[in-house]
Amino acid sequence: MRVFNCDHCGHLVFFDSVQCLNCGSALAFLPDQMTLAALTPAPQDGEALWRRRSHEGSEAHTGRLYRMCRNHTEYQACNFAIPSNDFADLCASCRQTRFLPDLSAYANMRRWKQIEGAKRQLFYTLARLGLEPVPGRPGPLFEFLADMPGGPPILTGHLGGIITLNIAEADDDERARRRIALGEPYRTLIGHLRHESGHFYWDQLVRDGGLLESFRSLFGDERQDYSAALDAHYAKQGELGDWATRHVSAYAASHPWEDWAETWAHYLHMIDLLETAASYQAGVTVPDPRGSVRHQVTDPFAMPRPGFQEMVRQWVPLTLMLNSLSRSLGQHDAYPFALSAGAMRKLRFVHDLVQAQTQSDGRPDTGVNDTGVPTAL
Template identity: 45%
Template sequence: MKLFECQHCHQPLYFENTLCERCGHRLGYMPDPGMLTALEPTETEGAWTALAFPGKRFKFCRNAELDACNWLLEDDDEATHCAACRHNHIIPDLSDAENLTRWRKLELAKHHLFYTLTNLKLPLKTRAEDPENGLVFDFLSDTVNPDGSVTPVLTGHSNGLITINVAEADDAEREKRRTEMGEPYRTLLGHFRHEIGHYVWDRLVLANPDTLERFRALFGDEREDYGEALQRHYASGPPGDWQSNYVSGYAAAHPWEDFAETWAHYLHIVDTLETARAFGLKIRPRVSEGADLQAEVDFNPHKARDIEDLIEPWLPLTYAVNSLNRSMGQPDLYPFILSKPVIEKLGFMNKMVRAL
């Protein structure tokens, strides 16, 4: 994520800001060209001019009325929802205050996801554009049955439909599930990045025979029975040496999950490196062998030609931020090991994206 600033007073801004706290200007995000802009109202209700683009008029996504979106559309656009919100299919019952709070958190994570997806120029057709396989989201709650039992909503993907259990937006509930599943890392944004990996596999791997052949050589044959593979994983866990070949234990369950987990980490790396670049971070460890851990992110990670360009600064950066977290008594920010086979799989992701 890059840094933003108010065009009126130059106050530094976060991606999710809706108001400049220094000068009071309303803020809105333009996905193309990827800019957060200060706004001024016009004589027409609901229409705004952008200080970043004088002379052009914009309107907010309809979900801005619910404090769930700060994205803009051009004022003459017939659409009512922005490039991210138009992919929603089902949202929770917003008359429930708890659901509204959770949905806002879900939308923030989803918009962060779309920030990266649009920068990588990935195909993002809606269901209106592609009724069978277009990208669409259902945000659902567990169902309490008449007998008091609960039918849980399973987070997952199927033919472009991504389902997220709104309970994942509750920090305590998500941490409980992380502990029960023995996971080192579990976030809302991580869920979105993993599930979109399944969608990307359908769009960019399955649809291309040459890419599919290279995928099978690296990740394995996805034609292995998926249900049986998951049953085996949950019954026995990952193989003891999984860290030698996989980015997570769950990635070892099946080639589809290996791809989705690795894709999520590819997005973690690209987005975090962009943030490091925006802050001008340089790593210069003051230890006798610190030269091996020196790094500077002085390039656009979204356009990296080779995976080595990403990994070379990533490893020193994660060592540094993990150390900072430990100084605050927090767990490692990035508690993962990137083995040589995992880096090769990440290279597959980068080549696939660069070919778009």
């Protein structure tokens, strides 16, 4: 996740920060401005409102008023703020959560806070890509549920615009147990949410966007029996096969829907990691694996379109550096993947589709690129 600087003193602060450790300013993320801001109290008519704090040395405090999300004031579980003219008591991220576990249980409270933190990270990336909910295009809803004694297990998944997550996934030991049992190299909360959001956006962008034929030519025919495909995948657990030549993960080879969701999640990994590396003030440079030249990592949102080849050129050495840093601390590789040309073609499809959806230059471009995605939808 990218880093920010305190509005008031300029000190480094983080996406989930609630207070600047240097100047003591209260901090909150402002979804309407897509930035983390230092705030100063500006109460009106007995309501606890806030406005952005000015730079150190200035007494002027201007701009719109905000209130803190109710999940912040009641549970210290959110750091998003709400414009004062928005009369909802939950922020843009928290209001997407439909069901919660029993928060009177301490363990559930801890799990919920961790999951909401990952969901805010997902919200940020989707918003940066122009995929945040707008009138006529709702975003996903979320249900965070716990297994009940004697009841059926809660399965993480997506159905009809609702993403369900078993809150046990917030426990490191349980997540590691499931990762090992399923033979997965990577299993995280943000990974789950990115993957399941892929199913949601497949419905919106591919199925409802008239791109089924282009999708099928690259990912395969999603009309094949889904349950049978997953049963077959788990039956051959442990067999390597040749999935790596065409997919980002072994699970992606189970069914075209899962191939899409795994590829979508991987694209969001790329966007977030590149933006994070680029956000450090001194910048991050990475070596070109083919020589001694070093490249500055660029914010993917600042790259000229289409930008995908430049993203890949920076992505490969950046992940090599990331894994080297992890190994230097005695940890497993943070990025345990190697992307084949086949996987790259699918990532390019996702990139082109997102770019087509979020074009803002106003040009009446109705061409088709080399992945079969119209350049303006």
